[in-house]
Amino acid sequence: MEERFDASKIAFHSLSRKLGEPWVEVYRRRALEMARGDPERQRALASLAGARVLNFLIGPYGEGRENRGLLSWSPQGLDQNSLESSRLSDSPVENTSWLVSLALRLGAAAAGVAVLERRWVYERVQLNPYSPHEPRCKRIEFRPVSQPQEDEDELIIPDSVTRALVVIVTMRKEELRSKSPLAASIETNLGYSRMATLVVSMASAIREAGFTAIPCMNDTALSVPLAVSAGLGLAGRHGLLIAHEKGSSVRIAKVLTDMPLKAATPPSNPIPEFCHACGLCASSCPVGAIPKGEPTREALHPCNMAGHLKWPVDGEACLAYWVEQGESCALCQGVCPLS
Ligand code: SF4
Ligand code: SF4
Numbered sequence: 001m002e003e004r005f006d007a008s009k010i011a012f013h014s015l016s017r018k019l020g021e022p023w024v025e026v027y028r029r030r031a032l033e034m035a036r037g038d039p040e041r042q043r044a045l046a047s048l049a050g051a052r053v054l055n056f057l058i059g060p061y062g063e064g065r066e067n068r069g070l071l072s073w074s075p076q077g078l079d080q081n082s083l084e085s086s087r088l089s090d091s092p093v094e095n096t097s098w099l100v101s102l103a104l105r106l107g108a109a110a111a112g113v114a115v116l117e118r119r120w121v122y123e124r125v126q127l128n129p130y131s132p133h134e135p136r137c138k139r140i141e142f143r144p145v146s147q148p149q150e151d152e153d154e155l156i157i158p159d160s161v162t163r164a165l166v167v168i169v170t171m172r173k174e175e176l177r178s179k180s181p182l183a184a185s186i187e188t189n190l191g192y193s194r195m196a197t198l199v200v201s202m203a204s205a206i207r208e209a210g211f212t213a214i215p216c217m218n219d220t221a222l223s224v225p226l227a228v229s230a231g232l233g234l235a236g237r238h239g240l241l242i243a244h245e246k247g248s249s250v251r252i253a254k255v256l257t258d259m260p261l262k263a264a265t266p267p268s269n270p271i272p273e274f275c276h277a278c279g280l281c282a283s284s285c286p287v288g289a290i291p292k293g294e295p296t297r298e299a300l301h302p303c304n305m306a307g308h309l310k311w312p313v314d315g316e317a318c319l320a321y322w323v324e325q326g327e328s329c330a331l332c333q334g335v336c337p338l339s
Helices: 011-019 023-035 039-058 080-084 092-105 183-208 223-229 273-278 280-284 315-325 331-335
Strands: 110-115 124-126 137-143 154-158 163-170 213-216 233-235 241-243 250-257
Touching: 011 023, 011 315, 023 039, 023 315, 039 183, 092 110, 092 163, 092 183, 110 223, 163 183, 163 223, 183 213, 183 250, 223 233, 223 241, 223 250, 241 250, 280 331
Parallel strands: 137 154
Antiparallel strands: 110 163, 124 137, 163 250, 213 250, 233 241
8 A cells, every 4th residue: 555644744743843842832922023013013913813713713723633623524413324314416427516516606716526545645643733742643544434433543534435525715826925914824824714614614515415524624635636636736846736727826625525426537747847947936935945956756855745756845944934934924826927
């Protein structure tokens, strides 16, 4: 079986271990320090709190997001057995057309279906996010069970869950490259809040139609390869999705399901030709986190997954820059000419 990625290696966790405290606390301290005596920055911080509220309401970051809060893997307050007895349709074409149009109606900029290849699902997730201590982890396993389950050691996805509905939301490119205080942070958090509403709504609709739904933000599985497999775009030099027609200023969320859905055919080359000659994101990155050379299958940094052709981005250098600035950066998305 192909290796899966250990999510305790993502930069948000590994940088916290290096800093000796949660990255988000250092970041927040810095943000408050910079806002002292600066009304424009204080207003921007308050705007940020408004932009991110829905993302925070759907579930805590405190013990991993998988199967927590509104990102629960079970139908909340609904009897799944009675829902299953009145399943909507077993036609993959009809189901896909209905789900994609519903996602667009609920605010997605685009939606598509991917085969849920297990190599894109995290091997394990960290239960003490951003902790400076050793990671406490839970494995994600696939088993022949009828419903998603969780025990002390494992989060269990039924074998029947073979599809990912992938949705994207857009962000305003001009905000991502704006020099106004916290403009990129606010826009990014608005994107997260939109993703939250979308995945929770889509999961509810899928359950009401009688099927299993596992709503995910960035948790549970790697979003970019799933979005590429779903035919929504290609993986750019900056390590992010370049969505067809929408470009780089997008965020991705997904719902894993056993609903019969017609999956897209993945592109034969997941990397845009244009990125080879362009390199604007790499030359614009203030900390050189985006490689300037050719793509590789090697993991150049601990947060990279080896074995898949891409430009491996130094996620820790990127996040350390956010912490130092007291605000997040999305310049690579903002400058991308394909946005
Ligand atoms: S800025 Fe250029 S190299 Fe970077 S992702 Fe966009 S198109 Fe690719
Ligand atoms: S977000 Fe900013 S720091 Fe991070 S890779 Fe992009 S340009 Fe570099």
